[in-house]
Amino acid sequence: MTDRTAEKEEVRAGAAIDWTPILLTVAVALAAIPLVGSFSTWVTLTVAALAMGMMIFIMASGLTLVFGLMDVINFGHGVFISVGAYMGLLVLWPLAGWVDSSSVFLNVAVLLLCIAFAMAATGLFGLAFERVIVRPVYGQHLKQILVTMGGLIVVEQLLYAFFGGNPITIALPQSFRGGLAFGPDIVVERYRLIAVAVGVVVFLGMLLVLNRTRIGLLVRAGVENAEMVEALGYNIRRLFIGVFVAGSALAGLGGVMWGFYQQTLTVGMGLQVLVLIFIVVIIGGLGSIGGCLIGSLLVALIANYTAFIEPKIALVSNIGLMLAVLLWRPQGLYPVTKS
């Protein structure tokens, strides 16, 4: 027992990175090569999984930090994703000409505008959600789960009321359509590469903010021991609201990316993704950013491989993965122990 605690202390101090889960992820990807059979298919599947994994990571990171910081579990997080996607739509509709234009500049501009507007809108929305729904139930898990779930339903229904119940098809900007060929038979869809790139940028940005800025230091300290941060004279509530808004904005970003990826928007998409996000943060360890990334990648890789090898199993592969991880490490891959 003491050994384990000592081990955790070491990991927390950043003295060593726990490599086992990372190696496991790589091993899963490599082990799939013979199972998939063809190398080019494997590359396609893996890139698709990386894209999906990065998008899930973008959406899940806010949830896990919010939990780590204030012990708040937000079931409403799923609907932020839908809100983000539909806010992106508000930009997309008037700028339909830019989407179909063959100019790369206009295509990039419309994507960036979509993302910027969606992030701003979901950030503001998160601010309101925190104030109205979450704040009255701090420290009470049972009520938090109930109330945030209620919030999710209400917002979902509002989206239905304003955008209608039918799925909305959206088109990718012209220059992101189609694939890039690498070698004779390896084709990778362009948008997947973009999704991976955005995900990497977000992850690196998050690492930089968390590890190299004062705010990041306070957030990490708050995850470790919120009371102590307060005792040192910092307003943890304000910090928390900041993280909550940032997490909501990231969910909005994820919603736009996910919407383009699926090319159809449904109001229910948020709840569907929320289930994936929960599996990811449970696998990764609630409160851990690194665990969140590894969890996202593992979930996406396994989902893509099983969907190709045996589609029927793919429906429950995530659950199976979660159970296996929990058997191995009951607290998740990277446990965050609160002192």
Place this chain on the structure above:
Amino acid sequence: MLGRILSGDFPRAWPLMVVLLIILLTLALAPFLFSGAQPLNVAAKICVFILLVASYDLLLGYTGIVSFAHTMFFGIGGYGAAIALARIGPDWGSVAIGTLAAMIVAGVLALVIGLFSLRVRAIFFAMITLAVATAFAVLASQLSGITGGEDGLSYRVPEILRPSFRLSEGTVLGTAINGRVITYYIVFFAALAGFLVLLRIVNSPFGRVLQAIRENDFRAEALGYPVVVYRSIASVASAVMAALAGVLLALWLRYTGPDTTLSFAIMIDVLLMVVIGGMGTMYGAVIGASLMILAENYLQALMKGLGEAASGVPFASALLSADRWLLWLGILFILSVYFFPAGIVGKLRALTGKR
């Protein structure tokens, strides 16, 4: 005698007792009080949901853990009976096999979920049940060879339960005793028995430990009660009862599909019924379920009228249309959790307690 039946847990407020008696008598005499299929349908649904909601309250109100998989267990019951009746044949043997199998599957599944998720943090339970229930709903709609997919399963029930069956030529109090009436009474008495069993469970020493865990799990553990074991057993008991409720619904509807048992909307309904009736009071389930089902069957028509009346106003019509029923339920739900956590039962008890 009454004390033994109710396990010593009386309503403890006279308005509450009056309401409960009215509900009990109305449900008990429903086939004779009303004519037509619709009221009997509503009454049967109320019976099924009282059992379903009471079994959920065992988890939410008494043990203090949130599950989003309750409709999954409800669905297991429904599909258990449906698959047995559709595949083996419309006789009592298949009803028994279906019920037994459903209860075992529900119990084992609840145990596995409990052991995996309750070991670490109770909060995992809510997240994992949501994930598992979603996967189950997808499975049920995909494995159409077994479950009938999105269309669900229609089947014949044992002969005595069919509408064409007559117990005797004559009528009792003006009502012909046909198969539907017999089915209704099976549903009614099974739900009543299930409810009394749940009342027995929460008032047993075991139930007291559950409430201790709800109030302070750390202290309960320190007193020597293994929290994980108690929570898991509560989860299993609750799942088995939900499966029984599913079987009853399957017998009544003669149809089982994703929309009648597995949909997320039903989960929301159940949550709302528990909260509005009063968490941690079995009687709350009775009141919550009766009120909500009546509202759903009769208020939705009113809302439809309102929506049509407001059809000229741009957003109001969208918000008031009958499709947005869940919106208002959601708002009601949030408000009840904030301002009304003890529910109707709690309010009634507080009212009479002051005198």
